[in-house]
Amino acid sequence: MNRRNLLASLLGTMAAGCTRIGETAPFAWAVDQAEGLHRIAHRAIGGPRPLAREYPPSAISADFRGNGSTDVPTPAYRAHQAAGFANWRLSVGGLVERPLSLTMADIRGLPQRTQITRHDCVEGWSAIAQWTGPQLGPILDRAGLLPDARFIVFRCADLLYGAPYYESCDLADAFHPQTIIAHRLNGGDLPVKNGAPLRLRLERQLGYKHAKYLTGIQAVASLEGFGDGNGGFWEDRGYQWYAGI
Amino acid sequence: MKKRHALATRLWHWLNALCLIVLLMSGLNISNAHPWLYWGDAGFQPARAWAAVPRFPHWMTIPDHYSLAVARDWHVLFAWIFALSLLAFMLASLRNRHFARDLVTRRREWRVRPILADISAHLRLRFAAHGAKYNFLQKLSYGVVIFVLLPLMILTGMAISPGADAAWGWLGQALGGRQSARSIHFITAAALTGFTIGHILLVLLSGPWGQMRAMIGGGRRDEQA
Numbered sequence: 355m356n357r358r359n360l361l362a363s364l365l366g367t368m369a370a371g372c373t374r375i376g377e378t379a380p381f382a383w384a385v386d387q388a389e390g391l392h393r394i395a396h397r398a399i400g401g402p403r404p405l406a407r408e409y410p411p412s413a414i415s416a417d418f419r420g421n422g423s424t425d426v427p428t429p430a431y432r433a434h435q436a437a438g439f440a441n442w443r444l445s446v447g448g449l450v451e452r453p454l455s456l457t458m459a460d461i462r463g464l465p466q467r468t469q470i471t472r473h474d475c476v477e478g479w480s481a482i483a484q485w486t487g488p489q490l491g492p493i494l495d496r497a498g499l500l501p502d503a504r505f506i507v508f509r510c511a512d513l514l515y516g517a518p519y520y521e522s523c524d525l526a527d528a529f530h531p532q533t534i535i536a537h538r539l540n541g542g543d544l545p546v547k548n549g550a551p552l553r554l555r556l557e558r559q560l561g562y563k564h565a566k567y568l569t570g571i572q573a574v575a576s577l578e579g580f581g582d583g584n585g586g587f588w589e590d591r592g593y594q595w596y597a598g599i
Numbered sequence: 600m601k602k603r604h605a606l607a608t609r610l611w612h613w614l615n616a617l618c619l620i621v622l623l624m625s626g627l628n629i630s631n632a633h634p635w636l637y638w639g640d641a642g643f644q645p646a647r648a649w650a651a652v653p654r655f656p657h658w659m660t661i662p663d664h665y666s667l668a669v670a671r672d673w674h675v676l677f678a679w680i681f682a683l684s685l686l687a688f689m690l691a692s693l694r695n696r697h698f699a700r701d702l703v704t705r706r707r708e709w710r711v712r713p714i715l716a717d718i719s720a721h722l723r724l725r726f727a728a729h730g731a732k733y734n735f736l737q738k739l740s741y742g743v744v745i746f747v748l749l750p751l752m753i754l755t756g757m758a759i760s761p762g763a764d765a766a767w768g769w770l771g772q773a774l775g776g777r778q779s780a781r782s783i784h785f786i787t788a789a790a791l792t793g794f795t796i797g798h799i800l801l802v803l804l805s806g807p808w809g810q811m812r813a814m815i816g817g818g819r820r821d822e823q824a
Contacts, residue, residue, distance in 0.1 A: 376662050593668045
């Protein structure tokens with residue numbers, strides 16, 4: 355056996371062994387602890403409400419990349435698209451005192467926040483864009499969260515690999531000032547590839563948390579009952595729920 | 600009898616070795632998700648990358664097939680073990696004077712002639728440390744690894760993380776932006792891999808049996824090499 359093969363077989367044994375360990379319950383438990391510790395540490399070192407960095411207009415990336423679902427090829431969505439999304443509605447329900455059904459005019463009529471932020475994909479790349487939309491916090495206040503509400507679930511129109519896309523966050527992130535329901539990108543209407551007509555901006559977390567093609571917002575006490583119960587489409591496929599790292 | 604390596608040094612050495620291997624192998628899997636490196640804050644078009652990284656074969660990645668989700672699990676778990684054990688080792692080494700006694704270089708060691716003599720001795724595979732535990736080149740390389748490269752892995756890792764970046768934005772800006780931090784994370788990992796290979800080769804050339812015994816059991820203080 356030559357040296358190269360020896361190295362390959364040593365590392366290969368390590369890789370295979372770790373793969374087995376990675377499939378065990380204690381490993382999953384340890385990863386959950388590490389993920390929670392990262393979330394607590396991020397919030398501890400930044401003070402109560404750190405803002406993600408906002409950039410000058412000169413930093414905006416040319417052609418903001420569309421990733422994941424870049425279209426919703428259903429007759430219903432095509433009809434909305436043809437009507438310029440004039441009839442699109444965003445429902446706000448679950449554990450709230452007053453369920454809402456917001457029209458696009460309602461959403462445009464709320465106080466708006468515009469922010470130029472960096473979008474960080476879990477794969478490693480980044481792109482900078484300007485987003486405009488109402489903050490999520492005041493919308494939730496208008497609906498009135500019930501005391502049992504602990505998470506906000508975001509329902510989407512798109513299917514990815516045949517399954518409905520969805521996401522969720524805790525109340526600290528839902529009420530963060532930079533958490534907005536964006537309907538504009540770089541000064542124009544949100545393009546279809548980027549989630550028209552409405553998408554979540556959950557700055558301080560990775561791209562897969564920023565659910566596109568939003569149809570509904572639901573306040574819940576537990577993430578069970580949505581998908582496989584892990585709090586999101588990619589979370590059900592093994593990705594971390596806290597995507598701040 | 601005084602030990603050649605303190606217990607804290609030995610425990611950290613092996614725990615850190617495990618962390619570096621797991622972090623490197625899971626990191627190579629993560630790299631395969633988007634094997635291009637950029638400078639600045641943003642970067643997503645391979646045509647604008649300064650480096651296209653090779654795709655790493657599965658025998659050198661954790662897990663042993665492409666899985667960004669599982670590779671990230673290993674990476675974020677061992678990041679904690681790596682960072683906290685480095686912190687504990689640093690505190691212990693200040694307390695037991697390992698840094699002050701064994702790693703701090705003296706002014707007289709920074710002269711050209713003795714340094715050249717030390718390099719030449721290494722090239723001739725003679726590794727006597729005159730009186731001190733480590734020779735100048737050892738102090739320099741261990742010092743760079745412990746005080747520059749390992750902390751840089753943690754700081755660049757934090758600058759890549761959007762949550763930590765929101766809390767400590769100055770860090771990402773000091774490193775030149777998120778994509779620059781990601782590039783430096785990669786380059787530093789390559790430097791640490793190079794150090795580790797050199798370190799293992801030198802151990803093999805300088806009496807591996809005694810070196811291993813000393814780093815496991817502690818060895819004797821007066822022992823050379």
